[in-house]
Amino acid sequence: MKQKRAVVSVIGKDQVGIIAKVTAVLAEEQINVLDISQTILQDFFTMMMLVDVTDLESLEHLQSSFDNVSKELGLKINIQLEDIFQAMHRV
Amino acid sequence: MTIAFTEMQETIRMVQMESLDIRTVTMGINLRDCADSDFEKMNQRVFDKITSYAKNLRDTAEQVEKEYGVPIINKRISITPIAEILGNATVEEAVQLAKTLDRAAIELGVDFIGGYSALVHKGISKGDQTLLTALPKALSNTERVCASVSVATTRTGINMDAVRQMGIIIKESAELTKHKNGIACAKLVVFCNPVEDNPFMAGAFHGAGEGEAVINVGVSGPGVVLNALKRHPNGDLGQVSDVIKKTAFKITRAGELLGRIVAERLNVPFGIMDLSLAPTNAMNDSVAEILEEIGLERVGTHGTIAALALMNDAVKKGGAMASSYVGGLSGAFIPVSEDNGMIQGIVDNALTLSKLEAMTCVCSVGLDMIALDGDVTPATLAAIIADEAAIGMINKKTTAVRVIPVPGKKEGEMVEFGGLLGRAPVMGVNGFSSERFISRGGRIPAPLQALIN
Numbered sequence: 262m263k264q265k266r267a268v269v270s271v272i273g274k275d276q277v278g279i280i281a282k283v284t285a286v287l288a289e290e291q292i293n294v295l296d297i298s299q300t301i302l303q304d305f306f307t308m309m310m311l312v313d314v315t316d317l318e319s320l321e322h323l324q325s326s327f328d329n330v331s332k333e334l335g336l337k338i339n340i341q342l343e344d345i346f347q348a349m350h351r352v
Numbered sequence: 353m354t355i356a357f358t359e360m361q362e363t364i365r366m367v368q369m370e371s372l373d374i375r376t377v378t379m380g381i382n383l384r385d386c387a388d389s390d391f392e393k394m395n396q397r398v399f400d401k402i403t404s405y406a407k408n409l410r411d412t413a414e415q416v417e418k419e420y421g422v423p424i425i426n427k428r429i430s431i432t433p434i435a436e437i438l439g440n441a442t443v444e445e446a447v448q449l450a451k452t453l454d455r456a457a458i459e460l461g462v463d464f465i466g467g468y469s470a471l472v473h474k475g476i477s478k479g480d481q482t483l484l485t486a487l488p489k490a491l492s493n494t495e496r497v498c499a500s501v502s503v504a505t506t507r508t509g510i511n512m513d514a515v516r517q518m519g520i521i522i523k524e525s526a527e528l529t530k531h532k533n534g535i536a537c538a539k540l541v542v543f544c545n546p547v548e549d550n551p552f553m554a555g556a557f558h559g560a561g562e563g564e565a566v567i568n569v570g571v572s573g574p575g576v577v578l579n580a581l582k583r584h585p586n587g588d589l590g591q592v593s594d595v596i597k598k599t600a601f602k603i604t605r606a607g608e609l610l611g612r613i614v615a616e617r618l619n620v621p622f623g624i625m626d627l628s629l630a631p632t633n634a635m636n637d638s639v640a641e642i643l644e645e646i647g648l649e650r651v652g653t654h655g656t657i658a659a660l661a662l663m664n665d666a667v668k669k670g671g672a673m674a675s676s677y678v679g680g681l682s683g684a685f686i687p688v689s690e691d692n693g694m695i696q697g698i699v700d701n702a703l704t705l706s707k708l709e710a711m712t713c714v715c716s717v718g719l720d721m722i723a724l725d726g727d728v729t730p731a732t733l734a735a736i737i738a739d740e741a742a743i744g745m746i747n748k749k750t751t752a753v754r755v756i757p758v759p760g761k762k763e764g765e766m767v768e769f770g771g772l773l774g775r776a777p778v779m780g781v782n783g784f785s786s787e788r789f790i791s792r793g794g795r796i797p798a799p800l801q802a803l804i805n
Contacts, residue, residue, distance in 0.1 A: 268355075268360055270360065270364050272364070272368075296354075298357045300357070307361065309357055309360045309361070320418065320419050321418060324418065337368070339364070339421050340421070341419070341420050341421030341422075342419050342420050343355070344420070344609060345363065345420045345421065345422060345606060345609060345610075346355045346359060346360055346363055347355065348605040348606060348608070348609040349359075349363055349602045349605050349606050350355060350356075350359040350362075350363070350602070351355075
């Protein structure tokens with residue numbers, strides 16, 4: 262079966278424990294992280310993670326788990342299927 | 353191929369900060385097989401067919417929206433022009449059918465259903481006339497039904513009898529909804545050269561050349577284009593065009609991907625992508641502001657047409673490269689009430705009705721969502737339509753008129769239409785009469801396609 266991948270993006274004010282808390286959610290859902298990169302832009306923490314969601318039934322449940330972390334840390338966390346980035350940036 | 357970090361960031365920025373969205377996923381449904389000499393049967397069939405075909409439209413679109421993180425703002429339906437199935441139905445029955453469509457839209461949770469339409473660019477059939485007569489009542493008694501009437505094409509010329517009637521119909525529709533600033537007119541478009549696969553309202557209908565059902569997608573994103581241009585304040589116009597082209601490409605690709613997925617999940621063929629820069633009243637989501645960013649102090653000043661022509665063409669070039677099936681109106685919309693920059697242009701006396709007319713020569717549609725003095729006569733409205741139709745006919749393009757003569761309002765006042773429709777400053781019209789011209793009736797013959805200077 263073809264691997265289905267999604268991008269998790271985390272944007273917000275830099276603080277202790279962001280990566281730990283976001284990856285904890287992924288670990289709990291048994292989701293493997295394929296790639297990860299982060300940067301600080303004008304005090305803003307930006308992280309993108311490429312994750313494997315082949316076995317995931319729906320992204321909704323994951324998004325709602327992220328929403329809890331979102332609220333707790335005051336961050337914006339979104340999960341989007343990778344195809345959208347491929348479509349927009351590759352001919 | 354892996355996607356670079358900056359590319360991901362760009363997509364996320366477009367959606368979250370620059371109002372990139374899929375403006376509409378519109379399902380076209382053919383209603384020809386619903387026709388019946390027994391009106392009650394037809395009425396029921398229309399309702400049943402629409403509500404069964406589009407049953408999952410909203411939920412599916414919302415699901416896709418969540419998975420890909422790009423908002424799909426509107427889910428809509430377009431149908432076979434209703435005049436074509438009316439047959440011997442009476443005017444009252446035609447009004448009742450409009451209410452049925454409204455009920456179907458409410459049940460499905462779609463915000464508009466388009467196709468309460470008639471194509472009368474050459475002549476008016478019995479069913480067409482029934483629909484035209486029913487229009488004011490139908491539009492003032494429904495909320496979500498959109499109507500359009502084709503009064504001219506390049507191949508047939510302009511049906512001035514229909515144009516004259518439209519002046520009267522618009523006036524009457526405004527009167528019937530005067531407590532709401534003539535809102536019925538906001539749901540009525542008069543076309544020259546309409547397209548059969550337009551997903552945008554109020555002019556959407558499911559044309560005669562279309563299949564049983566289809567998914568057409570309208571993408572927008574003036575905010576994305578504006579922000580992209582802001583990063584190149586000193587580029588020459590070739591670069592400006594290039595930036596718009598590249599941005600349009602990305603926006604269209606996002607739309608095409610999501611549209612195809614929605615179509616696949618609904619098991620309906622994917623029709624076309626319509627890439628139209630359609631403004632909203634959201635901050636920075638304005639076509640006028642793009643023109644100002646290109647270098648005009650205020651939209652409407654000298655240079656506006658040139659800048660608009662450049663932008664419209666660049667949008668099409670980017671879009672055409674991005675999608676295998678570009679269709680609809682594709683270009684730029686310039687609805688006044690839905691574009692804060694246009695509103696400002698009028699308030700500052702930079703933008704006039706004549707300039708707006710001229711702008712329609714080089715962009716995708718026409719005089720759109722313009723509030724007019726409530727005292728405007730039906731003949732003047734008809735003459736405005738005739739002018740716009742002539743522009744479309746001669747230039748072989750779609751033009752349209754969607755104007756609202758706001759009862760009791762005078763030039764300079766501001767009217768609110770609410771929601772997506774926005775607000776607009778009332779504009780005056782030329783005080784000299786066009787009565788005799790309009791009352792002549794008949795048809796303006798189709799133009800030559802050669803000797804085109």
